[in-house]
Amino acid sequence: MSQTNVAVITGASSGIGAAYAERLAAEGYDLLLVARRADRLQDLAGRLADTHGVSAETLVADLEDASDLAALAARLETDPVAVLINNAGAGALGPTAIKGADAQxxxxxxxxxxxxxxxxxxxxxxxxxxIGTLVNIASVIAFAPSAAGATYSGSKAFVLNFTRSLQLEYEKTDIRIQAVLPGPIRTEFFTAQGLDDSVFPASAYIGPDALVEAALAGLASGEKVTVPTLVDAGIWDAIEKERARFLAEVVGGRVAERYTPVA
Ligand SMILES: NC(=O)c1ccc[n+]([C@@H]2O[C@H](COP(=O)([O-])OP(=O)(O)OC[C@H]3O[C@@H](n4cnc5c(N)ncnc54)[C@H](OP(=O)(O)O)[C@@H]3O)[C@@H](O)[C@H]2O)c1
Structure with missing residues (x-):
């Protein structure tokens, strides 16, 4: 089977997804842009096709809907693509007691x-x-339990561990798998949830283009987990070292002394 040149981007109608579409079109990929807002997708697809001479197809799909999801999944399995950017995501930010279980x-x-x-x-x-490239968009909140984002934080911790586990499953192949952990990014993410950008100070944000440029640089260098705003890479190395020490320790077959009853 011949290798395609198609990059599929979910959540391509705004923010980080639209920035990936722009960058991948500039690199010559044909695009399949997925989201719910047809008008946004069509405008972007038309512009990128004109500017970069690539083919840009749109797919209007609500990925919370089981049949829309199954249709896209079947297509990815049947007609292999070159790249999937799993970017569509939502926050449901606010206390679970107020937002309720349905939103979670x-x-x-x-x-x-x-x-x-x-x-x-x-x-x-x-x-x-x-061959192929899978990029899953997690978040730095994977490391940050959050009173106003319990399910969001939990979901991104899932994305991180799921993606890292897939990397292990596929490590002996030519398939590339990357987890990207954005910090605060200036997109519609907060306003789409009825919040505003003042969740973080203005100085905490970077733009979606800068995020995607850094994420693609990380991917090109073979990085498995890319945290574009982590300026001191030594912090990541220290986390990984302590994680390895933790894992070696917890399979020691003994209970810590602090949990043993005092005689
Ligand atoms: N912005 C940040 O600070 C930040 C930080 C860390 C991680 N992230 C992650 O980055 C990713 C992109 O977010 P963003 O910041 O670019 O926000 P955004 O501008 O709000 O983009 C979200 C995208 O997801 C799509 N989407 C939402 N619900 C969908 C559904 N049910 N089915 C299909 N598509 C859906 C939206 O399109 P439609 O509404 O047209 O469907 C939109 O294209 C998310 O996974 C988010 O968790 C963002």
Whole structure:
């Protein structure tokens, strides 16, 4: 089977997804742009096709919807693509007691269920061609339990561990798998949830183009987890070292002294 040149980007109608579309079109990829807002997708697809001479198809899909999700997953598995950017995501930010359980379930369907199904489908396609690139957009909040983002934080911790586990599963192949952990990015993410950007001070934000440029540089260098705003890379090395020490320690077959009853 011949290798395609198609990059699929979910959540391409704004923010980080639109920035990936722009960059990948500039690199010559044909695009399949996925989101719910048809007008936004069509405007972007038309502009990128004109500017970069690539083909840009749009797919209007609600990835929380099981049949829309199944249709895209089936397509990825049947017609292997070159790249999948699993970017569509939502926050449902606010206390769970106020937002309610339905909002948490919707978030899980998009941030976890859709990302998982699309990853597995794309990887099935990649196995047919022997090559492909999967990029899963997590967040630095994967490391930050959050009173106003319990499910969001949990979902991004899932994305990080899921993606790192897939990297282990596929480490002996030519399939590239990257987790990207953005910090605060100036997009519609907060306003789409009825919040404003003042969640963080203005100085905390970078733009989506800078994020994507850094993420693609990380991918090109073979990085597996890319945290574009982590200026001191030594912090990541220290986390990884302590993680390895933790894992070696917890399989020691003994209970810590602090939990043993005092005689
Ligand atoms: N902005 C940040 O500070 C930040 C930080 C860390 C991680 N992230 C992550 O980055 C990713 C992109 O977010 P963004 O900042 O670019 O926000 P955004 O501008 O709000 O973009 C979100 C994208 O997801 C799409 N989407 C939302 N619900 C969908 C659904 N049910 N089905 C299909 N598409 C859906 C939206 O398109 P439609 O509304 O047209 O469907 C939109 O294209 C998310 O996974 C987010 O968690 C963002």
């Amino acid at each position: 379930e919707s978030l899980i369907r998009l941030n976890i269920v859709a990302l998982t199904r699309l990853s597995i489908a794309a990887l099935a396609g990649f196995r047919k061609t022997g």
